[in-house]
Amino acid sequence: MNVFFVRDCVNPDDAVYIDGQWYCTLGSCYAAACGEVTVPENLSEPCFDCEDDGTNCIEFGGVTDETSALSQAVHFTLFVGSLSSQCGEGLIAYASACYIDDITDRPLAGFMNICPFGLNLDRERLLSTVQHEIFHALGFSHSLYALYRDEDGNPLTPREANGYPPVDPVSGLFLWSSRVIQELTLDWDYVGGTTQRTVQALVTPNIVREARAHFGCPTLMGLEIEDGGGAGTALAHFEKRIMATESMNGYLTPTRVFSRMTLALMEDTGWYIPDYEMADIMNWGKDLGCDFVQKSCKNWIDQKTNAGLSIAPWCNVPFETTCHAEGVDVAYCSFYQYFNGVPTIYQDMNQMYNALFEALVT
Numbered sequence: 001m002n003v004f005f006v007r008d009c010v011n012p013d014d015a016v017y018i019d020g021q022w023y024c025t026l027g028s029c030y031a032a033a034c035g036e037v038t039v040p041e042n043l044s045e046p047c048f049d050c051e052d053d054g055t056n057c058i059e060f061g062g063v064t065d066e067t068s069a070l071s072q073a074v075h076f077t078l079f080v081g082s083l084s085s086q087c088g089e090g091l092i093a094y095a096s097a098c099y100i101d102d103i104t105d106r107p108l109a110g111f112m113n114i115c116p117f118g119l120n121l122d123r124e125r126l127l128s129t130v131q132h133e134i135f136h137a138l139g140f141s142h143s144l145y146a147l148y149r150d151e152d153g154n155p156l157t158p159r160e161a162n163g164y165p166p167v168d169p170v171s172g173l174f175l176w177s178s179r180v181i182q183e184l185t186l187d188w189d190y191v192g193g194t195t196q197r198t199v200q201a202l203v204t205p206n207i208v209r210e211a212r213a214h215f216g217c218p219t220l221m222g223l224e225i226e227d228g229g230g231a232g233t234a235l236a237h238f239e240k241r242i243m244a245t246e247s248m249n250g251y252l253t254p255t256r257v258f259s260r261m262t263l264a265l266m267e268d269t270g271w272y273i274p275d276y277e278m279a280d281i282m283n284w285g286k287d288l289g290c291d292f293v294q295k296s297c298k299n300w301i302d303q304k305t306n307a308g309l310s311i312a313p314w315c316n317v318p319f320e321t322t323c324h325a326e327g328v329d330v331a332y333c334s335f336y337q338y339f340n341g342v343p344t345i346y347q348d349m350n351q352m353y354n355a356l357f358e359a360l361v362t
């Protein structure tokens with residue numbers, strides 16, 4: 001099933017309602033858009049234009065019977081652009097759904113923008129970025145969490161009278177329920193001692209099953225999502241500390257994988273049935289237990305150091321080369337010097353994970 005995009009008038013005041021049909025005054029019919037991408041004629045509703053007084057109405061452009069018939073087999077339409085409008089500050093690409101199904105809420109169309117300089121990435125990283133963005137457009141998005149459904153197709157977040165979840169007046173996002181995301185409280189070691197830190201975690205059933213199995217932590221209540229990186233990155237990705245090599249974290253790093261946890265999240269949307277055989281193997285955090293996934297890096301490093309064990313996958317020898325955690329690359333222990341101060345609770349992290357190149361991928 002495909003969608004045909006409804007056009008708006010350039011100026012809302014140009015809209016006139018005649019005999020059950022909205023028209024634009026002559027010449028003011030607007031090209032439909034998905035994100036920043038202009039929708040082609042064959043995926044748009046026709047233009048309906050009239051004179052100011054409602055006479056001489058004409059219908060033109062838009063979908064034809066032929067294109068309509070062709071589109072019946074299309075399950076998802078992705079519009080791709082390379083515009084610089086929202087790019088900058090290390091942003092490489094972004095994507096979102098732009099049209100959802102009336103009945104199931106499943107995204108029927110989405111857009112992806114690869115920032116022009118992102119096209120200079122090497123092929124492997126560009127491909128990984130494109131794949132990452134497709135997952136966002138299909139459902140891995142904080143604008144869609146509140147629309148996720150259970151395996152029977154029932155909404156996980158209660159709906160209001162208009163059929164949609166409540167909207168957060170500040171962010172404009174649908175507010176999700178605790179069946180999708182919950183706050184977890186972690187005991188958090190840092191240079192000043194131990195504090196309690198509240199994080200947001202995905203708690204849907206498939207992701208919890210896969211995260212427990214991956215980290216070897218049967219009591220894990222949810223999979224932490226990113227809290228850093230600003231509006232496009234925070235909440236919309238897996239937490240990089242525990243998912244450093246996962247492609248659905250918010251930072252472009254070399255040698256990335258799409259793990260079973262990404263596929264599990266797609267299953268937890270209620271819109272897809274993934275083939276877990278297609279998942280990449282992820283070594284980062286594999287079988288490292290509850291402390292790795294629920295406590296700070298400092299806790300891990302101190303524990304291992306005190307026991308005379310390797311602190312891998314973390315490191316503390318600047319620029320030492322080592323095997324990449326995924327075992328298919330050489331990595332080095334990357335240290336950053338922050339001159340503006342690191343928030344106190346993160347002052348365990350002078351031992352930074354190796355990263356040859358990082359940039360924001362929202």
Ligand SMILES: [Zn+2]
Nearest residue numbers: 136250361362
């Ligand atoms: Zn992203």
